[in-house]
Amino acid sequence: MAVPPRDRPHFHVEGGGQNEAYTSPRLVISGLPPARVRAAHAARLELAIGTALAAGRQRIAEREDGVAEGKPGFYLEFDIPIAERGAVEALENKPKAIELVAVRPTVEGDEMVSATVFVPETAADFFVKKIEAYRDEQTRTGKPKNEALIARIDDIRVAVARSLFTDDAQYFPADGRPVWWEVWLRDGGLDIFQSVAAKLEVAIKEHVISFPERDVALALADEVTMDRLLRNSDAVAELRLAKDTPSLFLEMRTVDQADWANDLVDRITQPSPLAPAVCILDSGATQAHPLIAPGLDAADQHSYENAWGVGDSVYWNGHGTSMAGIALYGDLETALSHGEPVALGHRLETVKILPPTGQNEPRLYGAITATGIARAEDHAPRRRRVFCMAVTSNVGLGRGRPSSWSSSVDQLCYGGGDRRRLMVLAAGNVRGDIHPAEYPDRNDLEEVESPAQAWNPLVVGASTDKITITHPDYDGWTPVAPAGDLSPASRTSAIWDRQWPIRPDVVFEGGNFAHDGANPASAIDDLQLLTTHYRPNMRLFEAFGDTSGAAALGANLAAGVMTARPTLWPETVRALIVHSAEWTPAMRQRFDAAGSQAQKLAMLRRYGWGVPDLDRALMSAANDATLMVEDALLPFRKDGSAIKTRDMNLHRLPWPRAELAALGDLDVELRITLSYFVEPNPGERGWTRRHRYASHNLRFAVKRSLEGLEAFRQRINKAAQDEESGAVGGGAGGDSWVLGTIRDRGSIHSDIWRGSAAALAERDAIGVFPVSGWWKEKPALQRWDRSARYALCVSIRAPEANIDLYTAIANQIAVPIPAA
Known part of the structure; x- marks a missing residue:
């Protein structure tokens, strides 16, 4: 089934919660063919084509029911x-739908060229008849019929994945390891390829390059799986290795790097003066870099200490400039190489919070961060921005306990309740030598660094898809992490105490390491991101990665959401990023192997909610619709001298009931993400009930298909009572949720329910309700009457159905939903 495009904006609802008391022509070949002994040549080709056809028909017979799509056929x-x-x-014959798909390149000394054609089953005997006519029939001039073609054929065999490989044959991945392939698809074959790949659990990138007769997609598979994909579809034309290494640019002479940079500069449209900004809190930046200048005005560079200046420094190896390049462009390799216009939707700001030499005292980082933010906001107070910081410290880590720095970050995000800020933080990197045998266990033992134990920012870890090593200096080296898994440099919260937030929230590309089998692993250029170098007079480009690069990519995506939807709250932008995240096949495999909730929680603390995507964050599809709600509630009330819970919000969902019911038992998904900011109350006091860190906590629960609204309300109250007493709440337990109660950590919660469409049709209400916090337990601080705002993202997805849920929801929203 074709995958519907994401071309419809998410629904946006302000408020809406029902407040309740909480109780082409043929080619003619000219010239003479080589001399052949006609009968012997025909006999040899008949044997070859007979063997090839037998193998081809066997491949057709091996097509898998429920997997195979497209015209049955095979490749010769x-x-x-x-x-x-x-x-x-x-070799091509359009009337018979026989298509020449790939001709392998030759090198000096080759005597033969190999060409591959796709032959549909209906034309299986086409070449047999050609050979027979060559053997038995004459033209009017007395020549063997079909001599111009058949006499030129030296051999025929059934084709496999290697036959379609058009890169240098020495790089064909024949050792059983999965690699990223460039899959060049026949005209009209994209939908079939995507569908079969999904059935075979072959990871593919969503973005596709299209040409007049070919679409190019990226797929992760080993040779056996790729050959299986070929058997079950007629979509593939040729295969190449994905060219995802930046070493080509890094090894250029400076003058050649300048040529590439200037080409990109000529394609750039500068951001609007009103565009949102990524404000990078780091070591400064080199504004004069030709690729930084279009997005960074000199007036938007600031420093914690005026004497430090605003430029980048050798002491920090140009870290801030490297962050700036990724935050502005993403992986710079893409912008340099694709040749398309680049319209910058956001701009940059930089604040130098690291001194030119030496380091700040760790205990001062909270104040330095706050001052740095104030520098930017004082200069441009009305500008929307996302703050990005990859500076971390391993001083005083305590299995998730807040530090002064992390608490300061939470306070900055909360903004006193009236000036919320979105911050993106790096989870921190594993330090010292990285040994392949320790991966990923060491990552789970090295906890996320301060200030990333904060609750309110978006905390970013590093994953990697980079596994292709092409540089001859690293011949025989092996990547440490498999594609789609955690980067070897990334820290996790696996050893944290259970009450602390899930960290990281999400992961972005942070590069990979490689090893030669004898020494510690290295972050080689082939497996890194490409970004801007801080000394452009020496060289323009730099390899970059780890959680710093991942955090810069996260800020880039956050700015993309802000650009497209400029009125959204910071809590909503954070919600959309998490809501758009998905676990890669490698991550899902580890989740599937988790036999208990504790093991699932360990995986969640390693990967967060997965890898986000800007298209998913911004746009819906016909069969995958997202509703964004921005609302608030009063969580507490004063009753005499006691503070009690007050309100919950009941959101009646504009469900397309008829359309869902018509799908019956078809599997569908419901995903919900709840995002809010807490006011921190830090202090090393054992974290008992009366000394909670968070001002308040919110939870969500969904009405079950056979549950009335009154029973739903009672279940929510029971869930809150359970959580107050330290028991497992009933609001999320079981009931086909992927995560269930383990999602309720920190101040962002996301989960997926899977079940039948008929059951989802009746799950038409979501309750958002408060559970305790120091606003309730410390009445003397006079916070009990504060409002708590939140963002709620709700998606329904029917991936196997050709149905327009989006329009049905749009029609529902146009009609007020009656209250219960």
């Missing part, structure tokens, strides 16, 4: 003398 590979290579085009 032909060897033709290199001097006669012009004959390859005659």
Whole structure:
């Protein structure tokens, strides 16, 4: 089934919660063919084509029910003398739907060129008849029929994945390891390829490059799986290795790097003066870099200490400039190489919070961060921005306990309740030598660094898809992390005490490490991101990665959401990023292997909610619709001298009941993400009930299909009472949720329910309700009457259905939903 495009904006609802008391022509080949002994040549080709057809028919028989799509057929590979290579085009026959799909490149010394054609089952005997006619029939001039083609064919065999590989043959991945392939698809084959790949659990990138007769997608598979994909579809034309290494640019002479940079500069449209900004709190930046200048005005550079200046420094190896390049462009390799116009939707600001030499005292970082933020806001007070900081400290870590720095970050995000800020933080990197045998256990033992134990910012860890090593200096080296898994540099919260937030929230590309089998692993250029170098007079580009690069990518995506939806709250932007995140196949495999909730929680603390995507964060599809709600409630009330819980909000969902009911038992998904900011109350006091860190906590629960509203309300009250007493709440337990109660950590909660469409049709209400916090337990601080605002993202997805849920929801929203 074709995958519907994401071309419809998410629904945006302000408020809406029902407040309740909480109780082409054929080629003619000219010239003479090589001399052949006609009968012997025909006999040899008949044997070859017979063997090839038998193998081809066997491949058709091996097509898998429920997997295979497209016209049944197979691929044939032909060897033709290199001097006669012009004959390859005659292998194609459009009336019979026989298509020449790939011709492998030759190198000096080759005697043959290999060409591969796709042959539908209905035309299986086409070449047999050609050979028979060559053997038995004459033209009017007395020549063997079909001589111009058949006499030029030296051999025929059934084709496999290697036959379609058009990169240098020495790089064909034949050792059983999965690699990223560039899959070049036949015209009209994209939908079939995506569908079959999904059935075979082959990871593919969502973004596709399209040409007049070919679409190019990226897929992760080993040779056996790729060959299986070929058997079950007619979509693939050729295979190449994904060219995802930045070493090409890094090894250029400075003058050549400048040529590439200038080409990109000529394609850039500068951001609007009103555009949102990524404000980087780091070591400064080199504003004069030709690729930084279009997005960074000199007036938007600031420093904690005026004497430090605003430029980048050698002491920090140009870290801030590297962050700036990623925050502005993403992985710079893409912008440099694709040749398309680049419209910058956001700008940069930089605040130098690291001294030119030496380090700040860790206990001062909270004040330095606050002052740095104030520098930017005082200069441009009305500008929307996302703050990005990859500076971390391993001083005083305590399995998730807040530090002064992390608490300061939480306070800055909360903003006194009236000036919320979105911050993106790096989770921190594993330090010292990285040994492949320790991966990923060491990552789980090295806890996220301060200030990333904060509750309110978006905390970013590093994953990686980079596994292709092409540089000859690293021949024989092996990547440490498999594609789609955690980067070897990334820290996790696996050892944290259970009450602390999930960290990281999400992961972005942070590069990979490689090893030679004898020494510690290294972060080689082939496996890193590409960004801007802080000394452009020496060189323009730099390899970059780890959680710093991942955090910069996270800020880039956050700014993309702000650009597209400028009125959204920071809590909502954070919600959309988490809501758009998905676990890669490698991550899902580890989740699937988790046999208990504790093991699932360990995986959640390693990967967060997965890898976000800007398209998913911004746009819905016909069968995958997202509703964004921004609302608030009063969590507490004063009753005499006691503070009690007050309100919950009941959101009646504009569900397309008829459409869902019509799908019956078809599997569908419901995903919910709840995001809010807490006011921190830090202090090392044992974290008992009366000394909670968070001002308040919110939870969500969904009405079950056979549950009335009154029973739903009672279940929510029971869940809150359970959580107050320290028991497992009933609001989320079981009931086909992927995570259940383990989602309720920190101040962002996301989960997926899977079940039948008919059951989802009746799950038409979500309750958002408070559970304790120091606002309630410390009445003397006079916070009990504060409002708590939140963002709620709700998606329904029917991936196997050709149905327009989006329009049905739009029609529902146009009609007021009656209260219960």
